[in-house]
Amino acid sequence: MPFSRLTSTFLFSAGFLLSAGAGFAQAPAAASRPEPPVAVKSFDIAAIDKTADPCTDFYQYACGNWLKNNPIPSEEVVWARSFSLVYERNRYLLWQELDAAAKDPKSPLQKQFGDYYAACMDLDTVEKNGLSPIKPAWTDIASLSASSQLPAMLSRLDNDGTPYGFFSLSVGQDQKDSSKQIAEVWQGGLSLPDRDYYIDPSKHFEEIRGQYIEHIKKMFTLAGDTPEQAAKEAFAVMEIETAMAKASTSRTDLRQPENRYHIYTLADLAKLTPAFDWSTYFTGVGIGHFDSLNVATPEFFKSMSGLIQDKPLDSWKSYLRWHALHDQAGNLPKAFFDEDFNFFHKVLNGAKDPEARWKICSSATDDALGEAVGQDWVKQNFPPAAKDSMDKLVAALEKSLGDDIKTLPWMSDATKQEAETKLAMIRNKIGYPEKWRDYSSVKVDRTDLIGNLHHSAVYQRNYNYAKLGKPVDEKEWDMTPPTVNADYNPSMNDINFPAGILQPPFFDFTIDPAVNFGGIGVVIGHEMTHGFDDEGSKYDGKGNLREWQTPTDRKAFTERTDCEVAEYNSFEVAPAHGDTPAQKLNGKLTLGENTADNGGLRIAWMALQDTLAGQNKSITDKIDGYSEAQRYFLGFAQVWCTNETEQTAREWALVDPHSQDRWRVNGTVQNFDEFGKAFGCKQGQPMYPVKSCRVW
Numbered sequence: 001m002p003f004s005r006l007t008s009t010f011l012f013s014a015g016f017l018l019s020a021g022a023g024f025a026q027a028p029a030a031a032s033r034p035e036p037p038v039a040v041k042s043f044d045i046a047a048i049d050k051t052a053d054p055c056t057d058f059y060q061y062a063c064g065n066w067l068k069n070n071p072i073p074s075e076e077v078v079w080a081r082s083f084s085l086v087y088e089r090n091r092y093l094l095w096q097e098l099d100a101a102a103k104d105p106k107s108p109l110q111k112q113f114g115d116y117y118a119a120c121m122d123l124d125t126v127e128k129n130g131l132s133p134i135k136p137a138w139t140d141i142a143s144l145s146a147s148s149q150l151p152a153m154l155s156r157l158d159n160d161g162t163p164y165g166f167f168s169l170s171v172g173q174d175q176k177d178s179s180k181q182i183a184e185v186w187q188g189g190l191s192l193p194d195r196d197y198y199i200d201p202s203k204h205f206e207e208i209r210g211q212y213i214e215h216i217k218k219m220f221t222l223a224g225d226t227p228e229q230a231a232k233e234a235f236a237v238m239e240i241e242t243a244m245a246k247a248s249t250s251r252t253d254l255r256q257p258e259n260r261y262h263i264y265t266l267a268d269l270a271k272l273t274p275a276f277d278w279s280t281y282f283t284g285v286g287i288g289h290f291d292s293l294n295v296a297t298p299e300f301f302k303s304m305s306g307l308i309q310d311k312p313l314d315s316w317k318s319y320l321r322w323h324a325l326h327d328q329a330g331n332l333p334k335a336f337f338d339e340d341f342n343f344f345h346k347v348l349n350g351a352k353d354p355e356a357r358w359k360i361c362s363s364a365t366d367d368a369l370g371e372a373v374g375q376d377w378v379k380q381n382f383p384p385a386a387k388d389s390m391d392k393l394v395a396a397l398e399k400s401l402g403d404d405i406k407t408l409p410w411m412s413d414a415t416k417q418e419a420e421t422k423l424a425m426i427r428n429k430i431g432y433p434e435k436w437r438d439y440s441s442v443k444v445d446r447t448d449l450i451g452n453l454h455h456s457a458v459y460q461r462n463y464n465y466a467k468l469g470k471p472v473d474e475k476e477w478d479m480t481p482p483t484v485n486a487d488y489n490p491s492m493n494d495i496n497f498p499a500g501i502l503q504p505p506f507f508d509f510t511i512d513p514a515v516n517f518g519g520i521g522v523v524i525g526h527e528m529t530h531g532f533d534d535e536g537s538k539y540d541g542k543g544n545l546r547e548w549q550t551p552t553d554r555k556a557f558t559e560r561t562d563c564e565v566a567e568y569n570s571f572e573v574a575p576a577h578g579d580t581p582a583q584k585l586n587g588k589l590t591l592g593e594n595t596a597d598n599g600g601l602r603i604a605w606m607a608l609q610d611t612l613a614g615q616n617k618s619i620t621d622k623i624d625g626y627s628e629a630q631r632y633f634l635g636f637a638q639v640w641c642t643n644e645t646e647q648t649a650r651e652w653a654l655v656d657p658h659s660q661d662r663w664r665v666n667g668t669v670q671n672f673d674e675f676g677k678a679f680g681c682k683q684g685q686p687m688y689p690v691k692s693c694r695v696w
């Protein structure tokens with residue numbers, strides 16, 4: 001999944017919705033006609049499976065009929081009632097804008113993104129180009145005569161917009177002084193989704209590794225290598241990637257900020273990695289001057305240096321050739337695309353067909369020039385009244401979280417005061433940026449997809465490097481306006497809701513408050529609670545890593561989070577069959593998200609009570625046969641109705657910090673007594689247990 005830095009916590013992991021058909025897949029022409037979007041209802045009685053018992057399996061009750069009637073489309077591996085349908089709708093609206101701009105641009109901005117889109121749609125040129133997109137990199141790699149030349153070569157590749165390095169360099173906020181922006185290096189270099197894929201001894205992963213090696217061989221053979229050469233190269237690639245996987249810090253450990261914060265002087269970094277000359281690399285990529293940086297994962301870099309010393313140069317050449325070929329597979333002729341799709345999407349995730357080209361190119365243009373495209377998009381799709389309404393909702397949720405903190409039985413007054421101070425300092429960003437990013441320096445050519453991709457990659461990189469040593473821009477956005485997601489950033493201490501998520505079924509002006517609070521209300525509460533989860537609670541209101549709980553309170557907090565870890569560890573996401581064992585959730589990896597889900601459901605409920613009281617309404621009032629209390633929980637659950645392939649469920653259990661959607665619903669409601677009461681459950685039933693977990 002595409003996250004190398006783990007500072008922001010998103011509402012959900014968009015990886016598979018954004019790239020279900022490979023980066024720049026070439027889709028069959030047949031599936032390429034855009035169709036108008038389906039409207040998603042905020043509250044859908046037809047989705048409910050009335051044969052299920054809400055007290056036994058609430059997810060099945062709230063979503064059962066929808067799950068049955070909405071199988072996964074052949075080009076997807078995940079199909080979610082809210083996220084996928086809204087994502088598809090937003091992308092269709094985006095496509096309309098891009099298609100019009102490509103045919104008849106009305107402004108220089110429209111000309112730029114229209115050309116970008118048009119170049120992406122030009123598959124004939126992709127076919128005609130053959131292997132030319134990777135030729136410059138392969139020539140450079142072939143010229144290596146000593147491993148000491150690696151840093152200079154990697155910087156050249158990077159400057160061409162093709163960063164095939166086995167680590168990443170970026171500029172971000174200093175975790176202990178959030179007003180400073182410093183350089184940091186992160187582990188990287190793997191092709192499979194996670195380190196476990198290389199290390200786990202079970203037969204299931206052994207099989208995947210075998211298929212991966214076959215895939216590397218086929219790709220090299222397609223590119224003209226002899227079968228013997230290809231086999232030798234595949235072996236070298238696997239050997240280096242496996243060594244890197246072993247040296248990598250696990251996702252679970254990376255969740256703890258102290259495990260990814262290690263300030264090194266340049267002199268100390270040189271001692272850590274004697275085989276890699278960083279000064280050559282830093283000078284080569286043109287990042288500004290600095291004396292110290294964050295080496296997020298020192299063990300990885302130490303091993304990397306050892307590997308550079310130990311492995312023959314030919315192995316490194318194979319490794320680098322592979323990454324150039326693999327990273328660009330979607331921009332190469334169809335034979336390469338098909339083979340890449342077959343392994344990375346069919347075998348690993350269970351997709352059947354690639355996405356339509358217009359979808360891929362709309363998403364790609366949004367990725368590259370999102371704040372250019374977004375300016376027109378919000379004008380058409382985000383009315384000012386929506387922003388006013390969101391401001392009120394956020395204020396209501398802030399009040400509830402404040403009330404919740406005041407009444408927490410386990411927290412001392414001193415810590416409560418710190419928590420309230422932090423809450424008051426959370427900044428809200430709603431809809432879209434006040435100031436749009438300037439892309440005028442990005443060269444776009446209507447006939448050059450590869451050039452456009454590279455120019456845009458270099459622009460993004462330089463935009464990030466330029467932050468080094470500069471003041472933090474608190475108004476900057478890390479998501480584009482049509483994005484269907486939300487996030488909390490602990491260093492910024494801010495919550496972010498792009499225009500893309502502020503529509504049904506998440507957000508609806510016209511529906512009763514219970515459904516709206518179950519939807520966007522819980523989303524807002526979720527993001528706010530991230531400021532106080534196992535990770536966020538280690539940062540203060542200014543976004544600095546600083547303990548603000550007393551030792552006794554921290555101990556009480558950890559006892560409560562441990563309860564959630566044990567609870568979610570027990571949830572199964574895929575059953576055992578044959579040699580393949582059952583897959584369960586990782587309670588530690590998902591702890592922050594689970595804490596946010598549980599806190600979100602509770603404080604949005606409190607905000608709903610206040611709102612209903614203000615309107616002289618009651619939680620027992622009924623609409624369409626359901627009380628407001630029941631509609632709140634149904635509105636919440638129906639955000640998470642999701643079908644997914646078993647392969648994807650298994651992969652996400654290893655890599656995704658969010659729990660499977662079934663457990664985002666059932667795990668959460670069983671920790672909240674109000675649910676059992678609303679549905680008349682008997683205490684002791686699965687969704688209304690005698691003992692449950694509560695942090696916030």
Ligand SMILES: [Zn+2]
Pocket residue numbers: 009010011012526527530593596
């Ligand atoms: Zn989250």
